[in-house]
Amino acid sequence: MPPPTPPPASTAAAAAAAARAAMLQSIHSLASYSDTLADFLDQWNSVILDVASIAATFAVLIPGSESDPKPLPAAEAQPDPAPEPEREPSPKPEPEREPESNLAPEPASEPQPNNAVPEPPEREPSPSPEPEQQPVPAPEPEREPAPNPAGALTRARAAQARTQSRTRPQERDALAAELELRCRQMNCRELRRFVTAHVRDREWLREVGPDALRRAEDPDSLVLRAVGRYYICAESGDAEAACMLLLELYVRAGCPRRRGQGHREAELRQEAREAALTWRSRLLRVSGRLGDAGARGARGLAFFMAAFGVPVEFPAQELYDLLVAADVSACAKVLKRSKHFVKKMR
Known part of the structure; x- marks a missing residue:
């Protein structure tokens, strides 16, 4: 019988290439698997480290049974029980003093039934010599009154005024x-x-x-x-x-x-009128109304209008309030000499 015919060369080459490709694919699969496994192990190690650090932190915050014996030696070393028993026997002298105080009144009470007249010697008049020993306040007439600085200042000002008047x-x-x-x-x-x-x-x-x-x-x-x-x-x-x-x-x-300069006089009157109205506006802005203005400011405005005339725009009621604030009784003699002011008041 004749031997089987060998497969064609093209078929054998294709089979070898397919086997080679399958082998390469398996190798690549193993390599990728090993890489994935290595990444997993790295992540697992990091998780273990994180868990260990968390456990250590909780161990510090919440001490367990193992940490209890640590503070015991420190606590045992701090207190000294020696001074405590030494302080306890201190109340022993107290009962010894009590019978001494009881013994003192007993001899004093024994002579009382024998003699019933010991009352006057027991009462000693101690408070009587105290008021007799008080010294008599002799230095009172020798003390001179302290000078009043306000009175001295007033006298100095009066003397200065007299010297000025006697110039x-x-x-x-x-x-x-x-x-x-x-x-x-x-x-x-x-x-x-x-x-x-x-x-x-x-x-x-x-x-x-x-x-x-x-x-x-x-x-x-x-x-x-x-x-x-x-x-x-x-x-x-x-x-x-x-x-x-x-x-x-x-x-x-x-x-x-x-006299003789009408234009110049008109300009002066206008300037004085504007100054008076500006002064009035300032007092109203500061005080709210002229009746509540200060005496100095109100008196100054009254003298100014008495000297240069009362503006027509000045209301009569505000003029009355201004005189009240300026204390008209103190400046009436001056205001009566002004023809401008007297004419406005009429």
Whole structure:
């Protein structure tokens, strides 16, 4: 019988290639499986480490049975039981003292039934010598009363006022001449400085001030420029008092004006009117109403309108409230000398 014919060469090559491909596929499968297994083991190890750290944390926060014996030696070492039994036998002397106190009254009680008259010797008049031993307060008449600082200051001010009033007539005449010169020169700044420097001597200024203002070339312009708008911001309290005193002196002088310049006088009247209305608005903004304004501000506005006239826009009721706030009894003598103010009040 003839041998079987061998398979064709193409078929054998295809079978070998298929076997080779299957082997390679199995190798790749094993490699991928090993990689997956390695990743799993790494993740498992990380999980174990996390669990161990969590367990260690809980072991610190919540001590278990194994951690109980640790604080015991520390607790046993801290307290010393030695001083406690030493303090307990301390109350032993207390019962020993009690019988001693009981024994003391017993001998005192024994002689009482024998003699019933021991009462007077037992009572000793101790409080009687105490009031007799008190010393008599002899230094009271020697103590001199302490001087009152307020009274001393008042006396010093009165003495200063007397010395100012007793100034030599020559010095008074020189000051009056200086005031008149500044008024003649129409120097409003120097006039204000002079009145501020001598504002304490009001009575003397009331004597010589009106005559000096009458000798000025333009008295109303001089006073208006010297006063300015002090009600908005004055340099000091003396400067504010000096401006108010200047207005008073101008009213006492009869509010003299310069004649023959109608245009100039109209401009001055308009400037004074605007200043009075601005002053009124400021008092209303600060106090709410003129009746509640301060006495100094209200009196200054009253003197200003007495010197330069009351604006037509000024209501009559507000003018009455202004006089009430300014204490009209204290400035009535000055206001009565103003023709502008008296005419408005009528």
